[in-house]
Amino acid sequence: VAGDIHAEVLVLGAGPGGYTAAFRAADLGKQVVLIERWPTLGGVCLNVGCIPSKALLHAAKVIDETQDMGNHGIRFTDPTIDLDALRSWKDGVVKKLTGGLTGLAKQRKVNVVSGFGRFISLNQVEVEQADGSKKVVTFDQAIIAAGSEPVTLPFIPHDDPRVIDSTGALELGGIPKRLLVLGGGIIGLEMATVYHALGSKVTIVELMDQIIPGADKDIVTPLMKRIKKKYENIHLKTKVTKVEATEAGLVAHFEGGSAPETDTFDRVLVAVGRRPNGRTIGAENAGVAVDERGYIAVDKQMRTNVAHIYAIGDVVGQPMLAHKAVHEGRVAAEAAAGKNSFFDAKVIPSVAYTDPEVAWVGPTENELKAKGVKYGKGVFPWAASGRSLSLGRDEGITKILFDETTDRIIGCGIVGPSAGDLIAEAALAIEMGADAEDIGLTIHPHPTLSETMGMAAEVFEGTITDLY
Numbered sequence: 001v002a003g004d005i006h007a008e009v010l011v012l013g014a015g016p017g018g019y020t021a022a023f024r025a026a027d028l029g030k031q032v033v034l035i036e037r038w039p040t041l042g043g044v045c046l047n048v049g050c051i052p053s054k055a056l057l058h059a060a061k062v063i064d065e066t067q068d069m070g071n072h073g074i075r076f077t078d079p080t081i082d083l084d085a086l087r088s089w090k091d092g093v094v095k096k097l098t099g100g101l102t103g104l105a106k107q108r109k110v111n112v113v114s115g116f117g118r119f120i121s122l123n124q125v126e127v128e129q130a131d132g133s134k135k136v137v138t139f140d141q142a143i144i145a146a147g148s149e150p151v152t153l154p155f156i157p158h159d160d161p162r163v164i165d166s167t168g169a170l171e172l173g174g175i176p177k178r179l180l181v182l183g184g185g186i187i188g189l190e191m192a193t194v195y196h197a198l199g200s201k202v203t204i205v206e207l208m209d210q211i212i213p214g215a216d217k218d219i220v221t222p223l224m225k226r227i228k229k230k231y232e233n234i235h236l237k238t239k240v241t242k243v244e245a246t247e248a249g250l251v252a253h254f255e256g257g258s259a260p261e262t263d264t265f266d267r268v269l270v271a272v273g274r275r276p277n278g279r280t281i282g283a284e285n286a287g288v289a290v291d292e293r294g295y296i297a298v299d300k301q302m303r304t305n306v307a308h309i310y311a312i313g314d315v316v317g318q319p320m321l322a323h324k325a326v327h328e329g330r331v332a333a334e335a336a337a338g339k340n341s342f343f344d345a346k347v348i349p350s351v352a353y354t355d356p357e358v359a360w361v362g363p364t365e366n367e368l369k370a371k372g373v374k375y376g377k378g379v380f381p382w383a384a385s386g387r388s389l390s391l392g393r394d395e396g397i398t399k400i401l402f403d404e405t406t407d408r409i410i411g412c413g414i415v416g417p418s419a420g421d422l423i424a425e426a427a428l429a430i431e432m433g434a435d436a437e438d439i440g441l442t443i444h445p446h447p448t449l450s451e452t453m454g455m456a457a458e459v460f461e462g463t464i465t466d467l468y
C-alpha cells in the first residue's frame with residue numbers, strides 16, 4: 001500500500017528509548033522516521049521527568065545545605081524564592097537538551113514526524129498532526145517506544161487544578177502551604193524533597209509499611225529518619241479512600257495507619273505509579289500482543305510477537321527507567337539492522353535522588369530471602385568515613401551482597417549523599433563478575449565516599465574489623 005512516507009525503520013515515540021533507537025538505526029545506515037506527538041524530542045525523561053526533577057532537586061539541595069551549615073558555624077538568611085526565575089532556569093536546562101536532540105536527529109537525517117501515531121496495519125502507521133490532518137507512514141520494521149503516563153485514581157478529582165501529577169508538580173505553579181503526596185515511591189519522594197525545600201509543609205501517604213517499598217528497609221531507614229523530622233507527616237500502611245474538592249481545600253480521607261480520618265490540603269500530588277501506553281497505539285491492527293495492563297512482551301532482541309516489530313522502554317515493563325530504555329533502544333535498532341545484539345544486562349540500578357539518596361542494584365535482601373538464596377553481606381556504615389563526616393553527614397550505609405559460595409558480588413544497596421553515583425561501581429562489578437577480594441583490593445581514592453565500597457567488601461572478607 002502506498003503511503004505518504006516510507007521508513008526502513010519507524011520509531012514510535014521519541015523518549016530515551018525511541019531517540020536512542022532512531023539514532024542508532026540511522027548510524028547503521030537505515031532510513032529512519034521518528035514519530036512524536038510532543039513538540040520536542042526527549043520524551044518523559046527530558047521534558048517532564050528525570051532532567052527537570054534533577055534541576056529542581058539541585059535547587060532543593062542548595063537550600064537544605066545552607067540550612068544544615070547553620071549548625072556548623074555558617075548561617076545564611078532564609079532564601080528568597082523567585083519561582084519564575086527558578087522555573088525558567090529549569091526550562092532552560094530542558095530546552096538545551098531537547099534542542100540538542102533535534103540537532104542530532106538532523107545530523108543523522110532522521111525524519112521527525114510530529115503527531116499522534118497509531119498502527120493501522122502490519123506495515124502502516126497513521127499520524128494525526130496537531131491541525132487534524134493525517135499522514136500515513138509505511139515501514140519495513142518498527143520500534144514501539146511509546147513510554148508510559150501517570151496512573152490516575154477514580155476517587156480523586158483529577159480535573160481540579162489543585163490535584164497534580166509529577167508533570168504538574170514540575171511546572172512549579174506555586175508553592176502550596178500544605179502538600180499531600182500520595183505515594184511514597186521514588187517520584188513522590190523526589191517531588192516532596194523539592195516542595196519541602198521551597199517551603200511547603202509536606203505529608204506523605206504510603207500504602208506499604210515503608211517508603212520506597214522496592215528497596216531493603218535498612219537502606220531506606222536513614223532517609224526515613226531525616227524526612228520524618230522535616231515533613232509534617234508520613235503515614236505508612238495508610239490508604240487514601242477519597243479526595244473531595246472544596247473551596248477551603250482538598251479534603252483527603254484516610255484509612256489505617258497513623259492518619260486522621262480526614263485532613264485538608266492546598267494541593268494533592270498523585271504519584272502512585274505509571275502505566276504503559278501500549279493500549280493507545282492501535283497495536284492490535286498490527287497484530288502486536290498487548291496485555292491488559294498495556295505492556296508489550298518482547299524477547300531478548302526486543303522483538304514483539306510480530307517479527308518485524310520491536311518494543312522498548314517503559315512500554316515493555318519494569319523497571320521504568322531511562323537507562324534501561326536507552327540500552328533496549330540500542331539493542332532493538334541493532335537487531336533491526338541485522339546485528340546479533342541482545343539485551344542481556346545482569347542488573348539495572350535504581351536510584352531515588354532524595355536527600356540522602358537511596359540506590360540499589362541487583363536483588364535486594366528481601367528478594368534473596370524470598371527465593372531462598374544463600375548470601376553473605378558486608379555493611380560499611382558511613383559514620384566511619386572521613387569524607388562523609390566532613391560533609392556534615394554520617395547516616396549513610398554501603399551494603400554489598402555476595403554469593404555465599406563464590407564470594408561474587410550479586411547486589412548492593414547504598415544510602416547517603418551521591419549514592420546514585422556510587423552505585424555504578426557495584427553495577428560494573430556485578431557485570432564483570434567481581435568477587436569481594438577484587439573490590440577490597442581495588443584502591444579507592446581517599447577521602448571519598450567511594451572508599452565505602454572497598455570497605456564494605458573488606459568487612460565481608462573479615463579483613464577489617466575495627467572501622468575506625
Ligand code: FAD
Nearest residue numbers: 013015017037043044045049050117147313314320321322
Ligand atoms: P518516554 O520517555 O515515556 O517517551 C515516550 C514518548 O512517546 C513520549 O515523548 C510520548 O509523547 C511519545 N508517544 C507516546 N505515544 C505516542 C503516539 N501514539 N504517537 C506519537 N508519540 C507518542 N528515570 C530514570 O532513569 N532516572 C530518573 O531520574 C527518572 N526520573 C523521573 C522523574 C519523573 C517525574 C518521571 C515521571 C519519570 C522519571 N524517570 C526517571 C522515568 C523515565 O522518565 C522513563 O523511564 C523514561 O522516560 C522512559 O523512556 P521511554 O523511551 O520508554 O518513554
